[in-house]
Each structure stands twice: as C-alpha cells, then as structure tokens.
Amino acid sequence: MRILVIGATGTIGRAVVAALSAGNEIVPASRKSTAITVDLAEPASIREMYRSAGKLDAVVCAAGQAKFAPLSQLSDADFRYCLDNKLMGQVNLVRLGFEHVADNGSFTLTTGILGRLPMPGGAAISLVNAGIEGFVRGAALESPRGIRVNAVSPPWVTETLLALKMDPSEGLPAAVVARAYVRSVTGKDSGATLEPSA
C-alpha cells in the first residue's frame, strides 16, 4: 500500500511509520520536517499536500494541535485554534482526501483519551477529540468506494511522559500505540474509535 502519514516525525508518527514500513510505501508529511509539508488549519495546504502526495491507499494522521489550559483561561481564540487545527484539520483530511484514496482505502485520525476520560485543563481537547470521534462515526457511513474511516484514541505515551519528566508507568509505549493504527489501516473496522491497550 501507499500510505500518507501526517505527523510522521512525531512520537506516535515515527512508531506508525516503523510499524507500517514493511511491504508498504510510506509518504511522510509534517508541518515542516519532511519534503511534503502541511498546515492542517489551512484547507488550501491540505489540498496542496494531496496534490504532492499522489494516489494513496491509506491516510494516517498522527498530528493536530489543541490547547491544554484551565477552562477559565481558554480564550475565544484558543477554542478557534483547537477547532481549526486538530478538529477541522482532520475532518478536512477526510473530506478533501476521498478523491485521492483508492477503492477500499482508509483514513485513520487521532483523538486521545481526554475525549472519553476528561481532566482539568482539557475541556477544549475533550471537545475536539469527542467531536472527531463523532465525525468518524458519521463519515464512515457515507464513505464512497469501500473507503473506511476510523480514529485512534491514544492514551498517554510512555516516551512523551518521559520527555515531560512525568511518571511513565501510566503510559503505553509508542510502538504499542502504533498497533491500533496498523489495525485501522490493514483491518476491516470503519467508524470505530480504536483504543490502544497493552
């Protein structure tokens, strides 16, 4: 398969690339660290990315920015940023991507544990993650040509917790998280939110 991986240079993205590399052609994309770059907040940038990437069998997004901050401090602009970037950025990857993906291909978006299990400071992220999961359920019913649409909802990732000097015992290694992306790309699920587990 020819697989576009957006956020290919991030912690999860690198693990997804590693897990999918054997037998597939990976087309890496990111904000600025790859030959193909994309700003998820800009539909025109997404369109340009697809033109550069060519024909695809699968699209995996392991990117998308949102703001973690106390609810009382989240501004109108912060919510707008979250909606434009992680939420509509990934929605637009699907909407604008259908025509670039082969029959029976797939889209795999990224949400996160805060969509289901909130924590203080995460209200905008809970909104965005749950919203993407709702969109995925709906979009899967209307995908043309057998194309599947899923989300992966990663828990805290061990490598991220270590980088933040936090207790890594609550996390899952990125290589384990990547298995959920592999399942989404190679399996039969559609409309699903896959929750990685050890």
Next chain:
Amino acid sequence: MRILVIGATGTIGRAVVAALSAGNEIVPASRKSTAITVDLAEPASIREMYRSAGKLDAVVCAAGQAKFAPLSQLSDADFRYCLDNKLMGQVNLVRLGFEHVADNGSFTLTTGILGRLPMPGGAAISLVNAGIEGFVRGAALESPRGIRVNAVSPPWVTETLLALKMDPSEGLPAAVVARAYVRSVTGKDSGATLEPSA
C-alpha cells in the same frame, strides 16, 4: 429556582418550560419569539442575553442549529455554521454564563442521538453533538462553586416526526424527553450525557 430556558418556544423547549414551571421562575429566551432574544452564534449576543436575564440558578439550552446534508455536499461554510451555532454557541453559554449562575446551579445543553448513533447525512451533526458531550465532561471538572454541567441527548421527538409526516413510533413524546432536562436541573449529575427513555 430562576431558570433561563433558551429555545423556550421550540418543541422540546416548550415541554421543558412546562415541566419546570411549578415552583420555579422561567426566563424564556429564543432567537426572536421572546422578550429576551439571542443568536447563539454571536458571543456578544449571549453576553447581552445574560445581562438582560439577571441572576440565574440554572441555564437550559434547547436550541442550536446544525446542518443535515450528505457529507459530499457539506461545504466549508456548512461546517463553520454548525461549529459556530450549535457547538460553540452552547460552549459559550457555559463559558460566558458561569458568572451569572448562582452557587450549586447548573447548565444543561442539548446534543442528540446522532452523536452516538450516526445516520447518512448526519456527519456534521454527529461531530457537533459528540463534541458538546466531550466538552461537558471536561467543563464539569472545572466548574466553580458547585455548578454542574450536563448534556441531554434527545432521540427523535414524536411531535417532530408527526410534523415531518414521518412514522412517530420511533419517537419519544417531548414531555418524556423533558424529564431528562428536569433531572439535569434538579438532580446531582454533572459531566453527564442524559439519554431520555420512556
């Protein structure tokens, strides 16, 4: 209690007003059919509504517009409309409303069955409904002064199905749906999505 009901003249709103009227003071609001009007898509309009409404014990929203259409026909503007109106409109009711609501008060927002159970044509609505439910889970953890935040996810409403000349047997009467709003306003739930049932 003094209860602001937004969308007070709609099918669900009227039933909520009827169910909460005994022993409470209802402050009705709507787009244009009440003394206090509001455009949920405009934060300035929400602020003005709260100034007009005065001190409140509870805020119930049974309003919010979103677009039902095939995914392939939903435009950028359609998504923007859904996000500005039903989604951020209700998020902003909470963000801008905290200071107007008494200790141990509540906010009750409205989502809908498509958030959990999608159907063709409902991708943007599934996104919006699930996003509101995610926000509610997060915001409930950060509410000040014991204020609770819930969503009610109505199924199809019998009166609406009849008005659309559709089979009403799948619906619940608005008066039954209203019980979930009463539970949210008078009970102890917070961060919950309440699903009305017969």
